[in-house]
Amino acid sequence: MNSVKDMTQNFGTLYYPKSALVFYEAKGTDTATYVEHFDMDSNGNPINAHPLTVREAGVLAKALQTEDEKNQAFLKPKGILPTNILHINPSAEKGTVLWYTKAQQRQLYFVESLGIPNGKAQVPPMLWKASKSNLTLFALASDRRPTEKTPLYYTPFFNVYEKGNVCMGTVSIDIKNSASVEEFIRAWEHYFFNSYFSHSLSANLTKKNIVNLWKDLIGTDKPFPKDVLKKNNKTLKNLL
Numbered sequence: 001m002n003s004v005k006d007m008t009q010n011f012g013t014l015y016y017p018k019s020a021l022v023f024y025e026a027k028g029t030d031t032a033t034y035v036e037h038f039d040m041d042s043n044g045n046p047i048n049a050h051p052l053t054v055r056e057a058g059v060l061a062k063a064l065q066t067e068d069e070k071n072q073a074f075l076k077p078k079g080i081l082p083t084n085i086l087h088i089n090p091s092a093e094k095g096t097v098l099w100y101t102k103a104q105q106r107q108l109y110f111v112e113s114l115g116i117p118n119g120k121a122q123v124p125p126m127l128w129k130a131s132k133s134n135l136t137l138f139a140l141a142s143d144r145r146p147t148e149k150t151p152l153y154y155t156p157f158f159n160v161y162e163k164g165n166v167c168m169g170t171v172s173i174d175i176k177n178s179a180s181v182e183e184f185i186r187a188w189e190h191y192f193f194n195s196y197f198s199h200s201l202s203a204n205l206t207k208k209n210i211v212n213l214w215k216d217l218i219g220t221d222k223p224f225p226k227d228v229l230k231k232n233n234k235t236l237k238n239l240l
Helices: 007-011 054-073 181-193 210-217
Strands: 019-025 033-040 046-051 085-089 096-101 104-110 119-123 126-130 135-139 151-153 231-235
Antiparallel strands (some): 033 046, 104 119, 126 135
16 A cells, blocks of 8 residues: 655664663672663763662663553553454564454545545445554455354455455554554554555455446445455454
8 A cells, every 4th residue: 555644754763872781790609790880972882880870770660661561551442342342362562453343434545547536435344353563354244243153255445465464565554562452453444544545466356346346436325335245265263
């Protein structure tokens, strides 16, 4: 997908050394430990060596605690778990969420070469699975809450592979370690629908030509024609 955002944020963040700690330990039976604190000059060289003070140790402990609290907060609900959440793996590094959305009207964006105007259209019920950096999407046949046996359909959108994984292109994904489950799913839905659809990654995702499909739907109140959805060989259980 092509993002409508300023892509200079993709250049990354530069980090500069500010201080350093050196731990000393005595040899022999007496294993006493001594910690020395160094400041860093503008060239990254250690200066101003001095014993680690109580205040400096407190600042370090607070920083470590804050980071740990952020990791523990990842994917925790802010209140009662939303009913559209189907499964959560709250791991700080490999966390994933599985959720579904009902048929709804969304604003959609298309690159000019597709010949499809930007505008609002009805989209089908969808099943979403996401980690911090990857998104997988499938369509559903109804708005009913899916079960493990619910059959999945190919997603009728551009930028989606046959296996359901979404090509986000140049979109900059930034999911915070402290994101609640509500913030997590809201962010992914925003990333997907607020980026430009640009190209088809499979010719077999819908029973109708996908360009003509969206040309017919954009700017109308027509319900999404579920008869154009193509069933694949997966059920929700395959995603758990």
